[in-house]
Amino acid sequence: xxxxxxxxxxxxxxxxxxxxxxxVTQDALVRAFRFMAGFHGTDARTWLLQIVRNACYSWLEKxxxxxxxxxxxxxxxxxxxxxxxxxPEAAAVASNERERxxxxxxSLPARSREVLVLRELEGCSYKEIATITSIPIGTVMSTLxxxxxxxxxxxxxxxxxxxGGKEVHRDV
Amino acid sequence: MQAGKRCTVTxxxxxxxxxxxxxxxxxxxxxxxxxxHLESCSPCIAQLEEQESLRATLRAAKLxxxxxxxxxxxxxxxxxxxxxxxxxxxxxxxxxxWIAASAVIVLLMAITYFGAxxxxxxxxxxxxxxxxxxxxxxxxRSLQPGHLTDVLSTDQHTxxxxxxxxxxxxxxxxxxxxNGFPLLGGRLDVLDGRSxxxxxxxxxxxxISVFVWPAAPNDSPIPxxxxxxxxxxxxxxxxxxxxxAISDVSATDLHDLAELLQE
Numbered sequence: 001x002x003x004x005x006x007x008x009x010x011x012x013x014x015x016x017x018x019x020x021x022x023x024v025t026q027d028a029l030v031r032a033f034r035f036m037a038g039f040h041g042t043d044a045r046t047w048l049l050q051i052v053r054n055a056c057y058s059w060l061e062k063x064x065x066x067x068x069x070x071x072x073x074x075x076x077x078x079x080x081x082x083x084x085x086x087x088p089e090a091a092a093v094a095s096n097e098r099e100r101x102x103x104x105x106x107s108l109p110a111r112s113r114e115v116l117v118l119r120e121l122e123g124c125s126y127k128e129i130a131t132i133t134s135i136p137i138g139t140v141m142s143t144l145x146x147x148x149x150x151x152x153x154x155x156x157x158x159x160x161x162x163x164g165g166k167e168v169h170r171d172v
Numbered sequence: 173m174q175a176g177k178r179c180t181v182t183x184x185x186x187x188x189x190x191x192x193x194x195x196x197x198x199x200x201x202x203x204x205x206x207x208x209h210l211e212s213c214s215p216c217i218a219q220l221e222e223q224e225s226l227r228a229t230l231r232a233a234k235l236x237x238x239x240x241x242x243x244x245x246x247x248x249x250x251x252x253x254x255x256x257x258x259x260x261x262x263x264x265x266x267x268x269x270w271i272a273a274s275a276v277i278v279l280l281m282a283i284t285y286f287g288a289x290x291x292x293x294x295x296x297x298x299x300x301x302x303x304x305x306x307x308x309x310x311x312x313r314s315l316q317p318g319h320l321t322d323v324l325s326t327d328q329h330t331x332x333x334x335x336x337x338x339x340x341x342x343x344x345x346x347x348x349x350x351n352g353f354p355l356l357g358g359r360l361d362v363l364d365g366r367s368x369x370x371x372x373x374x375x376x377x378x379x380i381s382v383f384v385w386p387a388a389p390n391d392s393p394i395p396x397x398x399x400x401x402x403x404x405x406x407x408x409x410x411x412x413x414x415x416x417a418i419s420d421v422s423a424t425d426l427h428d429l430a431e432l433l434q435e
Contacts, residue, residue: 004247008239022240030250098233105235119195120227121236126197145191152226 003045004029006122007052013117014056016067016106028055049122049132053114060110070109104154112147119144185209186216194223303364304394308403310361311381311418314370320379321357321372331358335369343369343384344411348432353380373429380419380429387414397423410434 007029012021032051039047060067105113114133118124130137189206192198198206210217314320323334332345338360347355353373361370361383368385387409394407394416405418406426415433417426 004243005236005238008243009237012237013235018237018240022243025239026243026246026250029247033247033251097229098235101230101233101235120230126192126195141188141191141197144195145187148191148223148226151230152222155226155229 003048006045007048009121010049010114010117011052011056013105013121014053014110014114015059015064020059020063024055024059025052028052031055043128046124046128046131049118049124050134053132057110067110100155104151107154108147108150112143112150115140115143116147116151183213183216186213187219190216190219190223194220194227304398304400304405306363307383307394307405307416307418308400310363310370310383311403314359314361314372314381315379320359322359324357326355326357328355331355331371334358335360339367339369341369341386343371344413344433345371346433348373348429351428351432353429353432375419375421375425375429378419378421380417380421380426382429382433383416383418384413387412397426399423406430408434 004025008021008025011025011028012018015021015024028051029048032048041047057068105116108116111133115129118129118132124132126137126140129135129140133140135143186206186209189198189202193203193206210220323331325331325334326347326349328345328347332342335343335345335358343358345355345358349355353375356372356374356379358372359370360367362368363383363385366385368383371382371384373380373382392407392409392414394405396407398405403418403420404423404426405416406423406429407414407416408430409415410433415430417429417433419426
């Protein structure tokens, strides 16, 4: 199945779970295959990602509504970190840079997360992202900007005050 | 801070452009504009550098997660079972199944039929169709005014030498006027990519084209007799030659002519 890695990766980050991502990707790709006749475009990846993305949102709406309404919220991130530091080995894992990035990315709101994943991990152009997520290109850029700023803030080592200062400076 | 304040308006625009620039999505004019701004704005340079390092961090973390190894197989299996499993298509399933089953039966019958034909004629059916089409086309074309004969003569001693030098074989030419098949002339035609002799006979008001070429070592793809688009043909072999007579006359007439030619 072509582009199944791309499909799975997007689903995994939107659903924040490998197991759920596998189920949703499987269903979406089977559905895509069945409707392959309806695809007349040239970019199969964009078309497939669009289907998978919509499948993820339907799944979230049904199973985890809160995920869609959660606006950028650091408590998710802090909570996640709090859980992770409960045991010594988890703490060791949390100190791992990759783990830290994963948690940061996962605590972003779904809309920012998907755009970031499509841009940074999948290497999609703004136009492709706009097609996949059904948002205007201008919004793609501003969403990316918000998502990256959010990530930066989350990754700054214990510098809440500093981040706040920067934020003020930028708004001036 | 001072510098930041002085170019606040530009910086605001740059904030919007920064990500487009970072992602290589700005048009050349905008990109150049942004680069010019960068030259005079250290906060924006710092911003860009920060974003670039964030990107590098993301890349280094290798966050891309590939599909589990078994996913492709699961998908294939589900696609294979999709008709039986899916519930909202259940009404269609039996119909599709019947159609599929009938299609398979028709296909098998076709394979058996054409396969048998192929074995009997020793050559693929496609070739047979192609060659017979050529014969029919050539005959139809010859019926257009001025195309019937290249050499117009009822004399076999005129027609036979006419082929000399035009073909690498000598076709047997007989005038069969006594038997009701007057020789009208001859012409050259192309069949299966090579020149062949065509003898034109008359039968009452009809014309008969007899294609003659040296017999190939293997069996011919053309069936002995047949009809297509109202034309009959009669194929035979004799004296190291292959004959294919085609006309709109009756099959019996063609058969008689074929027998006479083979004598």
